[in-house]
Amino acid sequence: MSSQPILEARGIVKQFPGVRALDGVNFDVRPGEVHVLIGENGAGKSTLSKILMGVIAADEGEILFEGRPIRLRSPLDARQHGIGGVYQEFMLVPWLNVAQNIFLNREPRRWKGLPFVDHRRMHEESREILSAFGLEVDTRLPVKHLDTALQQMVEISKVLSTSPRVLVLDEPTAMLTDREVSRLFERIEELRRQGVAIVYISHRLQEIRKIGDRVTVLRDGRYVGTVNIRDVSDDQLVEMMVGRSISQMYPRSRRAPGAEALRLQGFSVKGGPQEADFVVRYGEIVGLAGLVGAGRTELVRGIFGIDPIQKGELLIDGRKVTPRSPNQMIQLGVGLLSEDRKRFGLALKSPVHWNTVMASLRRHFPRGVVRERKVQSIAREYVEKLRIVTPSVLRQVRYLSGGNQQKVVMAKWLDTKAKILIFDEPTRGIDVGAKAEVHALMDQLAQEGNAIIMISSDLPEVLGMSDRIYVLFQKRIVGEFKHGEANQEKIASLMLGIGTGVKTNAS
């Protein structure tokens, strides 16, 4: 690692209407290092990364490239300096195919200077680029048909194919499975050895430790400091981020599971879980563990009437129900906080208040006359309760930071007053402080008598929060544990298809 920074930002200030996103921030990255950027939701990480990529301009401060001041007026400017990256929100064009996305604006031509795209070469090279990641994808497929993990990998492959000298990755692993994460880390390691400078944003302290060299902490748009990652403990990092230490990550109040809320019997979903037996009671949090692809998301999609049921029964409050549509399930008191907040959760161009009541308009306004004032005051309550960082409920959701968008999704489902809540990766992309808050909220909801089903890839979270845990492996429930019976090793080995689960009786 060379000690001269290749890219440096000094005294960066960025003001958005009502928010000072960055307030005098310093940052630099050296060739051959992974410089991690951390901070709570809304701290300004993505804003800084976009300034480094030429996507948005700073109001004040300067950017230096190899010691010389430069101006980045556009992503193209940045690319000319060899700066490229992946934004937190996807930038793929959904209806274009994989190859078209990878080569967008730099399509190989059949004849130099003429506008005829060499499709064959484009697809061939795309396949090569993707197979370097061990991905076998049909490059003719529109990217909207790929799942989010694959989309993310296409996006990363795309920037890597431009051989950047500075690579900016904004929460690249948020949507990836463990296997893809380790592939990505191998690539990062390779790039580091080749002298690429890497800016890496993540909320996952474990992975930061694995690949990071230095770490810079932002808090509320302000620069807190830069340290060598080896010199600090996790607790110290957390304290730098949130300005306090967090006492209870997994709160568990006294819960008293009551009547059966939802039961599955021999439940089979097309392309999803087979013969699942499952029960959740009111006042209880049930965790679903399993690798991505084990069938967890399909299970809840089946319950929610999104994917068709092949066999088996679903009972809600002891009554048989045939799930046909999300709407019907909402009427029955079921809410699904879905994994992909962009696609299923939010209307990004609508303000916070409309998003909050989106699924509960009928409950608030049974006569169909909607009063916007009331909607605003409802939303304000959630903004306060969930500590959503936004200057006003009138702000469009797309301007909120990722974690705060997630909280708006939660507000929306809480406002339906659903009694059975399904949380699919509820704390993905959420900072430690907010994570503790989300957990406290789930705990409170359970204590108030709601039934909660939680899918999470974060094992400590599953272990810490759940009263009972079901483990899925290859579309089947392979084990069930009570809180206290389970540990990381037992669950992990079941998730991988080795070992046996304690089948406590669910009835």
Ligand SMILES: Nc1ncnc2c1ncn2[C@@H]1O[C@H](COP(=O)(O)OP(=O)(O)OP(=O)(O)O)[C@@H](O)[C@H]1O
């Ligand atoms: N285009 C925009 N218009 C208005 N406000 C914005 C815009 N982009 C970001 N903000 C605000 O600037 C602040 C910093 O946001 P940023 O996205 O940089 O946070 P972050 O650290 O990346 O958070 P997260 O961990 O949630 O992704 C937030 O308060 C956000 O609402």
Ligand SMILES: [Mg+2]
């Ligand atoms: Mg961000």
